[in-house]
Amino acid sequence: MKYLFKEFLKKGLLPIYVDAKNISNSDPNSFVNKELSKQYSNLSFDEFDVFLDKVLLLDNFSSIGLNEKFQNVFIESISKKYDWVVVTCDSSFSYISSELPAFSKYREAKILGFGNSKREILVKKWVSLGVEESISDIDLYSEIDGLKNQINIVIKKNIVPPKPIYILIMMQMLDANTQRSLELTSYGHCYQYLIYQAFEKAKIDARNQEKYLNVLTELSWAIFKNKGGLNEFKLNYFFNDYGGKYLSVDKNDVIEKLICNSILTRNNGVVDFKYPYIYYFFMGKKIAEGFLECEDVKYEVDYLLENLYKEDCANILIFITHHTKNSWVLTKINEVLMNLFQDQPRAVLRKDQLLFMDSFVRLIPELVLEKREIQKERDKHNKRLDEIERKKKAFMTTLLIYYQM
Numbered sequence: 291m292k293y294l295f296k297e298f299l300k301k302g303l304l305p306i307y308v309d310a311k312n313i314s315n316s317d318p319n320s321f322v323n324k325e326l327s328k329q330y331s332n333l334s335f336d337e338f339d340v341f342l343d344k345v346l347l348l349d350n351f352s353s354i355g356l357n358e359k360f361q362n363v364f365i366e367s368i369s370k371k372y373d374w375v376v377v378t379c380d381s382s383f384s385y386i387s388s389e390l391p392a393f394s395k396y397r398e399a400k401i402l403g404f405g406n407s408k409r410e411i412l413v414k415k416w417v418s419l420g421v422e423e424s425i426s427d428i429d430l431y432s433e434i435d436g437l438k439n440q441i442n443i444v445i446k447k448n449i450v451p452p453k454p455i456y457i458l459i460m461m462q463m464l465d466a467n468t469q470r471s472l473e474l475t476s477y478g479h480c481y482q483y484l485i486y487q488a489f490e491k492a493k494i495d496a497r498n499q500e501k502y503l504n505v506l507t508e509l510s511w512a513i514f515k516n517k518g519g520l521n522e523f524k525l526n527y528f529f530n531d532y533g534g535k536y537l538s539v540d541k542n543d544v545i546e547k548l549i550c551n552s553i554l555t556r557n558n559g560v561v562d563f564k565y566p567y568i569y570y571f572f573m574g575k576k577i578a579e580g581f582l583e584c585e586d587v588k589y590e591v592d593y594l595l596e597n598l599y600k601e602d603c604a605n606i607l608i609f610i611t612h613h614t615k616n617s618w619v620l621t622k623i624n625e626v627l628m629n630l631f632q633d634q635p636r637a638v639l640r641k642d643q644l645l646f647m648d649s650f651v652r653l654i655p656e657l658v659l660e661k662r663e664i665q666k667e668r669d670k671h672n673k674r675l676d677e678i679e680r681k682k683k684a685f686m687t688t689l690l691i692y693y694q695m
Contacts, residue, residue, distance in 0.1 A: 492550070508528075519560040
């Protein structure tokens with residue numbers, strides 16, 4: 291939105307930025323008047339109002355404080371008043387935006403996460419910072435590959451959304467631990483660090499963090515058992531049950547704080563974890579802590595192992611290993627994997643099995659080796675990977691754009 295603000299100004303248009311979470315009535319003039327004095331000097335509301343090429347940049351529409359009826363009134367009002375309107379909202383909001391008739395004139399676009407090409411540019415800048423004139427190509431690309439591979443492992447099919455801020459946080463953390471072994475830093479700590487960053491953003495102090503960690507751990511288990519998010523009735527039941535087992539907590543305060551800071555999300559009255567990594571992290575924590583004491587947990591671990599081919603089950607098992615050094619989980623996974631291949635003979639790599647390699651090796655001198663630029667070849671490879679990922683529609687933010695013809 292800041293970028294668009296600047297670009298519209300360059301084109302001679304007059305943009306105004308508004309955060310929708312501060313809107314509590316459907317009159318556009320009331321909030322624009324407040325923002326105008328913050329964003330412009332010596333520009334009155336009347337002057338702005340009669341300007342022909344006005345642009346409204348409306349951020350976080352999914353957090354607007356209006357009901358559905360007045361959201362529609364509001365959208366119709368700003369569409370008449372402004373030549374351009376750009377609205378951002380959470381990707382989950384795109385499922386209900388179609389229920390607002392006033393949005394029918396808007397064009398929808400998706401902001402993709404950082405793909406391989408963009409990640410490489412960011413990592414390259416990070417690695418070469420301060421040494422760009424002295425670092426050799428071999429060292430540069432070796433460090434880029436090492437750091438990028440670690441980031442890709444943490445992101446893993448969008449378990450963590452590939453937003454620039456997350457990539458920067460991970461690079462900072464991984465860079466700070468370069469002197470330690472991978473075993474000591476543990477990718478689990480990367481996910482934990484992101485969660486604590488979200489707590490910090492939510493202004494949850496150190497004294498209350500344990501409370502929120504415990505609530506989220508138990509909530510992940512309830513969502514797992516429910517095979518999906520909890521509606522209002524089930525959420526009330528969860529908190530009543532939680533208060534009986536542990537200490538009572540203010541349900542509304544906890545849930546709203548976690549939703550506002552992108553830990554939980556609410557869609558059509560159903561509360562769930564916003565990002566997969568948060569859900570997997572707390573499910574792993576619950577199982578790691580309860581396996582030796584709770585029969586119900588042991589039973590569900592058997593279910594996860596039987597369904598190891600399912601992505602959710604495999605990811606939960608991976609996160610269990612982040613939370614415990616106990617060998618039981620690895621032993622069980624090993625037993626399952628061994629049973630999968632019990633009818634297959636072992637590969638012993640005898641000479642006769644590798645004869646096909648001899649003929650290939652003899653062809654190597656005949657191959658023509660082209661001289662290519664390293665970065666251009668890497669760019670081509672990254673673009674191919676991005677095309678594959680984009681077909682999976684890995685987006686994170688929705689833009690709704692309106693302009694008068």
